[in-house]
Amino acid sequence: MINPKNFYEELRSKGINFFTGVPDSSLKQFCAYITDHTDKKNHIIAANEGNAIALAVGKYLATKNIPLVYMQNSGQGNTVNPLTSLVDPDVYSIPILMLIGWRGEPGKKDEPQHIKQGKITLQLLETLGIPYEVLSENIEEAKLTIEKAFQYMESNNAPYAIVIKKGSFEEYSLQTKVESNYEMSREDAIKVLVDNLEERDIIISTTGKTSRELFEYREELNQGHEKDFLTVGSMGHSSSIALGIALSRPERTVYCFDGDGALIMHLGASAIIGQNAPSNFKHVVLNNGVHDSVGGQPTVGFQINMKEIAKACGYKETFEATTKKELKEKVQQLKNSNGPAFLEIKVKKGARKELGRPTRTPQENKKDFMEFLK
Numbered sequence: 001m002i003n004p005k006n007f008y009e010e011l012r013s014k015g016i017n018f019f020t021g022v023p024d025s026s027l028k029q030f031c032a033y034i035t036d037h038t039d040k041k042n043h044i045i046a047a048n049e050g051n052a053i054a055l056a057v058g059k060y061l062a063t064k065n066i067p068l069v070y071m072q073n074s075g076q077g078n079t080v081n082p083l084t085s086l087v088d089p090d091v092y093s094i095p096i097l098m099l100i101g102w103r104g105e106p107g108k109k110d111e112p113q114h115i116k117q118g119k120i121t122l123q124l125l126e127t128l129g130i131p132y133e134v135l136s137e138n139i140e141e142a143k144l145t146i147e148k149a150f151q152y153m154e155s156n157n158a159p160y161a162i163v164i165k166k167g168s169f170e171e172y173s174l175q176t177k178v179e180s181n182y183e184m185s186r187e188d189a190i191k192v193l194v195d196n197l198e199e200r201d202i203i204i205s206t207t208g209k210t211s212r213e214l215f216e217y218r219e220e221l222n223q224g225h226e227k228d229f230l231t232v233g234s235m236g237h238s239s240s241i242a243l244g245i246a247l248s249r250p251e252r253t254v255y256c257f258d259g260d261g262a263l264i265m266h267l268g269a270s271a272i273i274g275q276n277a278p279s280n281f282k283h284v285v286l287n288n289g290v291h292d293s294v295g296g297q298p299t300v301g302f303q304i305n306m307k308e309i310a311k312a313c314g315y316k317e318t319f320e321a322t323t324k325k326e327l328k329e330k331v332q333q334l335k336n337s338n339g340p341a342f343l344e345i346k347v348k349k350g351a352r353k354e355l356g357r358p359t360r361t362p363q364e365n366k367k368d369f370m371e372f373l374k
Helices: 004-013 025-037 049-063 073-087 112-128 139-156 186-195 209-220 238-248 260-265 268-276 306-313 324-336 362-373
Strands: 019-021 043-045 068-072 097-102 132-134 160-165 202-205 228-230 254-259 281-287 317-321 341-346
Touching (some): 004 025, 019 049, 025 097, 025 160, 049 068, 049 073, 073 097, 073 112, 097 139, 112 160, 132 139, 139 160, 186 209, 186 281, 186 324, 209 228, 238 254, 238 268, 238 281, 254 260, 268 306, 281 306, 281 324, 306 317, 306 341
Parallel strands (some): 019 043, 097 160, 132 160, 281 341
16 A cells, blocks of 8 residues: 555655645545645645636646646546536646546445446546556555656646555545534434424435435334435535425425535535525535545535525525534424525534445335335
8 A cells, every 4th residue: 555645745746736626535545644734725625526627727827837636536527527628638738637536446345326437437537538547556656657647747738647446545544633523413413303304304315424324313213214315426416406306396395414515515506496495495404514424624614604605595594503402493493494494503523433324225215215205
């Protein structure tokens, strides 16, 4: 395995001094090292991967220095537009070094949402005309890959990708901590929410640990999972899924259990929700200020006013809770509100180490859920 410090220093020796992207579990050790050893002006955790590409372009235009953009391969889709219509040699011809975590690598066990993307990760780079190399776990060979990447980028003014397998980096723990000394964990809040909803209510839960915790609580209660659509992938899109359902089933109350990172990733969805104004839409954001499922890298969740953003987007009512007592009160107000309504719950980061994963397949979840919607 590669020491994150050695890899970072090799990149710096080549002139890389600006880093941006969206954290990934395959890259979490390296991302953590960047966070701890790069000043905030030169390391920006972006809202989504397309934003990161555009931000990197701006840095290159202003400095002529090649920037680095990191991402999980699931985020490649968000980069296609700026890579083809902005960065490509047929347009502005911008060199960018991309680090892509390879989830769902063929032949390796992974979660359902990573299987398809894992199969097409290299094919997509080939389709985009972006040369790449899969990183070796030997640091000397990795240095040769970096050298090859820079020779190409400097000669062609074009992007180059380094694809990184899961487990390539040695362990490194993030030292830069986000303060979130709130009473409840995310799982605590989910339990309060579920306990206070009605029998016919619908839940759309965001990807990552939120859906895992919701699934496990239903198991703990010996309940089925037909009331919940577990969005195992598609980060940032749960609220739009919920909107589509709310508009189609106006007689049912639809709750979206969202995360701060997911909300921020596609924040424009909130404007569409507000303007379509389904009265049965209730948007709950579990805000812990970090990308919890991929290493605890910070979001700007605690630096922005989500309630005011929701109001500006057209949500009818907004609420906030930070304690279990407050949450029980706010859930009742949320239930009685005229939607679209918004509830931000500030929680501490982290999850149980023994937290499991859904044992129902996505197809089984879909079938049960659609039956419940009838």
